[in-house]
Amino acid sequence: MNSVTLVALRSIPNCVIKPGVVIFVFAALGFFGAYSKRKYILVEYANLVFMLLVMKIIVISLWLTMKSEVETEIQSKMLESLKNNFVEDTVSSTNSFSNEWNYMFMKLDCCGVNPVVSTTNDFDATSWCTTSGSCQATSSQIPKTCCLNVDENTIPESDKPGISGCYDALKEALLSYSSSILGLLFTTIFIEIFAVICAFLIRSKDRQLWRTHCPILCKCLPLDAPATK
Structure with missing residues (x-):
């Protein structure tokens, strides 16, 4: 998984x-x-x-x-998977699973696994947040790939983030079939x-x-x- x-x-x-x-x-x-x-x-x-x-x-x-x-x-x-593999909010890291997570955030306009309701969220236990100089650099403490309506060519700073959890977004996408x-x-x-x-x-x-x-x-x-x- x-x-x-x-x-x-x-x-x-x-x-x-x-x-x-x-x-x-x-x-x-x-x-x-x-x-x-x-x-x-x-x-x-x-x-x-x-x-x-x-x-x-x-x-x-x-x-x-x-x-x-x-x-x-x-x-x-x-x-x-998010905890063990998410290392940075880009699609060019050395961890392919981290890149896939970021692609999913952009594709489904979602963020994390569960809905983001505060600065305490699913990313707190990831390397992106536990390593110095990562998520602490953003006020929202969520990846910039979570911003709405972005892709790998237009990744902005964290602004207007998607708050829907990716579990619900992925489930909805699958249920459409x-x-x-x-x-x-x-x-x-x-x-x-x-x-x-x-x-x-x-x-x-x-x-x-x-x-x-x-x-x-x-x-x-x-x-x-x-x-x-």
Whole structure:
């Protein structure tokens, strides 16, 4: 968790693409099994999709039951990272994690982990404040990268600082994707359930039931072809 910064946002596309690739491979396997009438492929396909479905349900259940614990742990790790790595309020220090923190302050218009409400804040325990000639040089005792609407090319002296904590700002940024992610998740679960049902309908050789429940696929699958064991 030492790199809890914009890395979380950058990882979102991978979190969507990788499951998509897995689903595509499973779909290709299922279509091949249905087209070739190889029962063992259909059985394996149904088992794989069912296991994937169960894993998703478990993950969702764990998230719902452990949400507060997870959020507390993330916040704790962010505070630890800030304390151990924040060395100066620039983006050119020798500590890459310190630079990432400053980039996040500017990108999300936030400051520290918790909201800044006084000169006593999350930066007090960092090297930036415990080392002579650092945060004591500013009246607000917060980094100049916390100023609102700045970037690495326009970093001013500490003035009009952002007081929102980066934990809340990062959480809000991630939640902005929640509707799309939930929509994709439930759509995927519905498709997986449908795919498992169709696989077992083909496996059962009940052609009339297959035509009733899967009319679209029936148009392209050779239902009269001999089944291969």
